[in-house]
Amino acid sequence: MKKISILNIKGGVAKTTSAINLAAILADEGNKVLVVDVDAQSNSTMSFKAYDIDDLSVSDVLLNKDIDIEDVIKETEYENIDILPSNISLAFAEKKILLDVTRNQQNRLKRALEQVNDKYDYCIIDCPPSLNMITINALVASNEVIVPIKIDKFALDGLEYLLESIEEIKEEFNSDLQFKGCFVTMDTATVVNKEIKKALKSILKDKLFDTTIRQNVSVTEASFEQMPVVYYKKSSNASKDYKSLVKEVF
Numbered sequence: 001m002k003k004i005s006i007l008n009i010k011g012g013v014a015k016t017t018s019a020i021n022l023a024a025i026l027a028d029e030g031n032k033v034l035v036v037d038v039d040a041q042s043n044s045t046m047s048f049k050a051y052d053i054d055d056l057s058v059s060d061v062l063l064n065k066d067i068d069i070e071d072v073i074k075e076t077e078y079e080n081i082d083i084l085p086s087n088i089s090l091a092f093a094e095k096k097i098l099l100d101v102t103r104n105q106q107n108r109l110k111r112a113l114e115q116v117n118d119k120y121d122y123c124i125i126d127c128p129p130s131l132n133m134i135t136i137n138a139l140v141a142s143n144e145v146i147v148p149i150k151i152d153k154f155a156l157d158g159l160e161y162l163l164e165s166i167e168e169i170k171e172e173f174n175s176d177l178q179f180k181g182c183f184v185t186m187d188t189a190t191v192v193n194k195e196i197k198k199a200l201k202s203i204l205k206d207k208l209f210d211t212t213i214r215q216n217v218s219v220t221e222a223s224f225e226q227m228p229v230v231y232y233k234k235s236s237n238a239s240k241d242y243k244s245l246v247k248e249v250f
Contacts, residue, residue, distance in 0.1 A: 001034070003113065003123040004180070005142040009158050011129040013150040014185035016043040017219055017229070019126040021242040024228040026250070027080035031121040034073065037086035038109070038138050039128040045085040047226050048076040052087065059089040061112045062137065063096055065103065069112045078231070082120075094133045105133060106173050110141035131165050139166065140173045144180040146249065148213075149200065151184055151193045156200070179207065183245055187212040211245040213238055 006019040019035065027033045037044040038058055045051045056072040061084065073082050097105050113123060125138045139145065145166055149159070163179065170177040182204055187193060201208050214237040222232035230239045 001113070001117045001120045001123050002144070003125065003142045004144045004146060005125040005127050005138045006146055006148065007127040007135065007138070007162070008147050008149065009129055009131055009162050010150075010154070013129075013148045014213065014219070015129065015148050016047065016126050017223070018146075018148045018183075018185065018213070018242070019124050020044055020047045021228045021230050021239075022246060022249075023081055023122070023124045024078065024230045025243055025246045026122050026124075027078060028230070029246075031080060032119065033081050034084065034116065034120040034123045035076075035081065036084040036109070036113070036123055036125040036138075038090070038134050039086060039126055040088060040091040041128075042086040042088070042090075044126040045083060045087070047223070047228065048074075048078070048081070048083050049226055050074045050076060050083050050085045052085070053089075055085065055087070057085050057087045057089060058109075059087070059093040062093055062108045062134070063100075065108070065111070067112075069115045073116070090134065097133050106136050106140050109137040110174075113141050131162070136169060136173070139169045139177060142174070143176055144178045146180050147182040148185045149182050150186050151188075151196045156196075156203070159203070180249065181207040181209050183209040183249075184212040186215045188215050209245065209248050211241060211248045213241045213245065 006015050023033045023035045060067050073084050075082055127135050127138045166179050216236055216238035218233045218236035219229050219238045222229040
């Protein structure tokens with residue numbers, strides 16, 4: 001199972017949208033995909049209609065080493081896609097992890113996912129927009145990191161810090177971790193967008209993917225329907241772009 005974290009420490013960059021659509025396309029290609037939601041906002045979980053405050057969730061997996069992860073994973077309504085769900089309890093899990101000195105704090109998700117390593121081809125991890133202990137668990141569990149970037153005046157803010165942090169986690173906890181690259185979301189054909197993409201290219205070089213995800217109202221419509229846009233409207237620009245991104249990345 002290849003494990004890929006979708007991460008940006010900024011919110012509003014289409015991180016969850018990207019995670020669920022990459023998972024959907026990989027599943028459509030015949031791969032068995034596990035989506036892991038480690039964001040307390042639980043948007044990936046909601047997108048697959050799997051949210052329940054009373055059910056076991058990723059919080060229980062992180063806090064209780066005796067839990068069988070297969071008892072927590074849920075099937076979705078889509079073929080080849082299962083989800084390790086999140087709920088609001090994850091907002092309180094980090095503090096509990098930090099207070100628990102009886103076992104390693106950074107590799108809890110990694111150890112849990114090892115239980116299902118042979119059941120899936122891909123694991124897509126939807127990370128929170130911060131570098132906290134939950135995110136560190138995601139990165140320690142991952143083989144690769146992909147960073148979505150929204151073009152705005154703050155697009156470059158925090159990017160260098162994020163890349164340095166990924167490198168530090170690689171050195172300290174996960175030597176297999178690779179920064180796969182960045183891609184632009186909500187792209188528009190404006191002069192500002194072209195200039196910022198040039199600046200990104202000069203910084204990231206071959207780590208900036210050629211494929212960008214165009215701004216598209218179908219993405220918003222799909223979110224109200226609680227489903228990936230590639231299922232909601234296959235002919236939309238965003239669906240076509242995500243399919244191109246999967247070809248380029250995978």
